[in-house]
Amino acid sequence: MSSLFDELPARKDTRSVKWDMVKALYGTDDVQPMWVADMDLPIANPIKQALVDRAEHAIFGYTYTDKLLNQIVRQWLQKQHDWDIKSDWIIYSPGVISTLHMAVLNVTKPGDSVLIQTPVYPPFYDIVKSHDRDLVTNPLRYENGYYTIDFEDLESKFQQGVKAFILCNPHNPVGRVWTKEELQKITSLCLQYDVMILSDEIHADLIYNNHKHIPIASLSDKVSEQTITCMSPTKTFNLAGLQVSYAIVPNKDVRDAMKNEFKKYGMTMLNTMGITALEAAYTSGEEWLRELLQLLEHNRDLVVSAFQDHPEITAMKAEGTYLIWLDCTDMGLSHAELKKFMQEKAKIGLNDGASFGIEGEGFMRMNIASPTNYVQEGVNKILKALDNRN
Known part of the structure; x- marks a missing residue:
């Protein structure tokens, strides 16, 4: 070690x-x-050196994301998760939570129901409630020190008119990496009941032996069109303070609406060091x-x-x-x-x-x-x- x-x-x-x-x-x-x-x-060290080199440049003006950065993200997702995405599916943002806020605003309306699987990362509650959406919970089953999804309860909640589902995979805090079979059951229900999937996959790279992270949007073209996937190098490479993340949004109508939502709130640019760190992490980390x-x-x-x-x-x-x-x-x-x-x-x-x-x-x-x-x-x-x- x-x-x-x-x-x-x-x-x-x-x-x-x-x-x-x-x-x-x-x-x-x-x-x-x-x-x-x-x-x-x-x-x-390669990330540290990239940041030092950028600091020594001594100019921190406005910085944009480009096709090269998109290609770096694409290559990372292909190599790490066998997920082949297109460059124009990528939307950059300061953080996964920011993206989830924008997603809820974009794909639901006040009064709509948004489902989360509890116990779960505390900001999920605020993401739903702060925008006057109805919070619906699908408590995970806990038996013999192990958590599973209660699919009967999940379908029952979907039948009541849930519009969006915030998925946490890998799950924070219980540590589950949902299997392909579990994810397929989720997507089958989401497609059946027309539920948009907002997938927080920020811990996707931190997977232990004998387990594999599967981006839920990678399961089929139909699923990808109904999914907004939120990812970031920040958990993987300890870069949280640099505030850099991205969303993968294959559905063009949803993607264009998301971009407009970010623009409306003045969130159209990443910080210089965040871009530098993302590039170094995915190419040399x-x-x-x-x-x-x-x-x-x-x-x-x-x-x-x-x-x-x-x-x-x-x-x-x-x-x-x-x-x-x-x-x-x-x-x-x-x-x-x-x-x-x-x-x-x-x-x-x-x-x-x-x-x-x-x-x-x-x-x-x-x-x-x-x-x-x-x-x-x-x-x-x-x-x-x-x-x-x-």
């Missing part, structure tokens, strides 16, 4: 949300942050990504095995993402007590499971995109706190 990931970078006093907001969020400075979904790992995945899989297995002798907590064996969903329901605590235990007893800053929806009560989310010794330290703190309860 690469020594690149051995040391914890110093991130305090860099305006880091994860590190410099600890006291504001947890009430004390002595909480180990393992929450916000960015990495405590250095970016790939593959070796770094392979080493990263080895680290993440090692860290995931470490966390899962660590709790096997402490049945009060079950760590989901994520199939993708660098996020581990911890089932703490057997601790016998209320959710408020669970939060207090993690913050005050274990001294660990995790994401509050309840923020992902009511189905997340009794759960916490852990970020493992850090050097292994840092992840081990965090796990040990929880285990020690558990032992002290007994």
